[in-house]
Amino acid sequence: AATTRAPSRSVAVLPFANVSGDPANEPFADGLTDELIGALGRVAALKVAPRTSTFALKGKGLGVRTVAESLGVATALEGSVRRAGDRLRITVALVSAAENRVLWSETYDRQLEDVFAIQQDIARSVVGALQVTLAASPAGRPAPPATADLAAYELFLKGQFFRNQQTGDALRRATGFFEQAIARDPGYARAHAGLADARTLLALFGDRPPRAEFPQARAAATTALRLDSTLAEAHGVLAHIAMVYDWDWAAADRGFERAIALDPTWTTARVWRAISLLNRRRFDEAVAVLEQARAADPLSAPVQLTLGRLYVSARQPDRAIPYLRGALELNPRLSLAHQQLGHAHLQQGVPTEARAAFERAAALGSVRDSAQLAYAYAVTGRRGDAESIVRTLLASAERRYLPPFGLAVAYVGLGDTDAAFRWLDRGHAERAAYMDGVAITPALAPLHADPRWGGLLGRLGLSAER
Template sequence: MKVDNFFAELKRRNVYKVAVAYAVVAWLVIQVSSTVLPTFHAPEWVVQTLVMLVALGFPIALVIAWAFEATPEGIKRTEVADAMPAAARQKKHAWIYIVVIGGGISVALFFVGRYSAMRTAAPRPASAELRRGEQSEAAAVAPKSIAVLPFDNLSRDPDNAYFCEGVQDEILTRLAKVADLKVISRTSTQHFKSAPDNLPQIAKQLGVAHILEGSVQKASDQVRVNVQLINAVTDAHLWADTYDRKLTDIFAVESEIAKTIAETLQARLSGSEKQMMAAAPTTDTIAYELYLKGRFFWNKRTGADLKRAIDYFKQAIAKDPNYALAYAGLADSYTLLSVFSAASPHDSIPQARAAAKKALELDNTLAEAHASFGRILSGYDYDFERAIAEFERAIQLNPNYATSYHWISNGPLTARGEFDRAIAEGKRAVELDPLSMIDNADLGQVYFYAHRYDEAISQVGKALEIDPHSYLAHFYLGQIYQIQGHLTEAIAEYQKAVELDDDPQALAFLGQAQARIGQHDKAQKILSRMTEEAKSRYVSAYSFALMFIALGDKERAIDALERAYREGAANDIITIKVDPMLEDLRGHPRFEALAEKIVPAREFKAGTASK
């Protein structure tokens, strides 16, 4: 068939008319669906499927138009229609009306949709700059990001609150193992109530595109879990479901929910990630509740709370001796005891090391256990290379575990003067746990060590916004003010820290600052108090060193630092080469020899961090 004859045949068989009419009607269907379906919170895949079906139908319609023809006697094959009398084949012009009317409706819906979208996206923009800012901010939010808000406890018994938190935490933990997702830590999500009214503001504060809400009702050995996944930007409900199961099946429910969320957000899942999401941390729900209580007090970061955390972790282990996560929590708590003057390294680190090793023996794929061991290697063994390897392994196993980024940042990387990477890792920790006081405060401390004092003040200020009663953040702020030469402001912050907690290190910071402004009597009284307290509790040698430096006794200050080294109090002195509080000792042969033992020159990569 010649080309000219072929196109003439297409025209004779009304293929052109069908193509035009199909295109107009298809566009009308798509416009109606994209305008109406979101009103009923239909998921995006419904519209996408409809568009695909419409596209697939186009060639089918053209084939039918070629093979068949509409006549007053009904649909006939084209060959039969051609043999009919001309009167019987008289064409009507209804298709023209379909095209005109459909086109008009489609155009109207197109402009209505555009107008509505503009009104929704920017109800009252103050300026072009504001609009651009909002657009760039929206673009910065990862589309595959989620925060799991606290679940509502619908049980009559308030004691079930911890179980309810456990369901939320376990879903979050399983999602966190997926590298393709950004999952906000529970420390930050706990600042909000379940089912809040201001989802867009919460999502913006947490830096996510999606929110998971839910509720838990527990009665005897039965449990009901309701969940709904919401696009926080559009307020569209992407998925919801209710699970009625036996209490013993709760971990399977949590795994199923996490897997469905990951699939709904179109996250890529590796085989190992699927296995980790399906694994149950323990078969004992009581042990899991005890573990959650332990993590709650661990996050408070005071000596007394760490001791309570240890008690809960031990109870969890007693319930389930193979509970690897509980051993990791126990290791983390013992590791921090000396940091918060609640025990000496000699009394706490052996227990921390044993718990971390036990956790790894039980589950070598547990990110928390690798992070625990990394903390011990850097904070007590001065083994920075192996510590970094352990933290990196933890990050590989759980890319959303904020503590791994936090500890690699303010531990070995800062000690070795790798400030650019230390700050980047610290920022990632804050991104994953934006409302964590300790993550924000310790990032501020990294800025302090890097001599970026304005940024340090800003970051520690964020920590104080989250928790105004954090004594740690107050004495961090005092340090920065002191190095900037603002001793009066520094003393005010140190005083607040002392009033908020009885940590002897906070007292030492106050005393050394008083000595520096000439209040030697007050400083000597604090030194005497520290000496007396050291008889009955742990007072770090670093705290004594700060006092002796301020009082002008450099030899005793170095004696104290050497004692810290012998006692294994590495957490206090691994930053010896970058700590501005030790500046007065630099150049002293004994001090430099000690610094070389702690951070050898071959490992120190120093310089001021680039801005």
């Protein structure tokens, strides 16, 4: 429960219920929620709970007071969407949490094409009900629609829906929907930014070759900024690419700072910024950024996961584990959280628990997680199982991309330093995913005394200091 009184001009937009009876309308209902969070988030005098925390409560059946206390807000906007063909029925209510009193409500029976006007009306009504004074600057007002093409808008919402799942298959579907949205409306800046983000995440989580995704992601983000230079998502994705693909730390810093300035409520940019600091061993600064993000977005699984990763990197497993378990309570399918939990248990010296966590990560994740499982088996006395996994992965090289970073970690576990460096050198040459984090990966510690280590870090723009 909150220990301080929530500001009166604060709101959580709860995920709108899809009461259409058709799961295919779920992206539309989620998208309406997202659009309202974004529109209200632009109102400078209004505190709006971030998306990740509000969606963490989706389907939990909690009362408004409980939700508001969890998110540190005074009011909640809740609603439902019924869609039948081109007809919409949207019911919405703004509720005071302390008094459980409806401050404003409305039912909209409209044509689907009126959805943009409905969003604007809801945002204006919430602002009016909370007696918020709008800033004179357009940046302090709800945003106008980003596209006038309803079909492009729906395709964009489907892209966002699958992007948020962050699995390889879902991200591939997301890229397809974003591309279709762009084909309908080439001037749709947010669709270009969404495509850039999805392609970047495909390279990170979908075991896609980096040169197949990152250049296209950069081009899409650049197009988005040409269309709308104030789009925080595009600045953030370009900064993310600068970090994970270019290893241009100064450009990443500038991009993240710009994205956060444009949209202080966007938690993802703060998480990426913290990872950039962590990768350069600026632990205290990374903790400060993450704690600020956690205060604003208390139910964000990525924030909890990244705090866990930070403390694993700092070899403080007892501090890492509560955050990692918290992330998994919010999203049990986060393979990276299971993987990091395995590393924390290894640091604690509890191999059975460690193996179980790595096995869960491998079951949920990708080739990267299988390679990490090989490492875990190798360092806990199951060398034969580790070698079997590595052989299987190598045998599959002709039909799928093998992520070098994971294979390097596996070979460290097997004690083959030369093979580990060969894969790290390949990772550098390919600009592979996760190479930006080699300096703070505890599993690679046995390589630190090797003369090749300093040269590798130098090529990544990282310091060899420990």
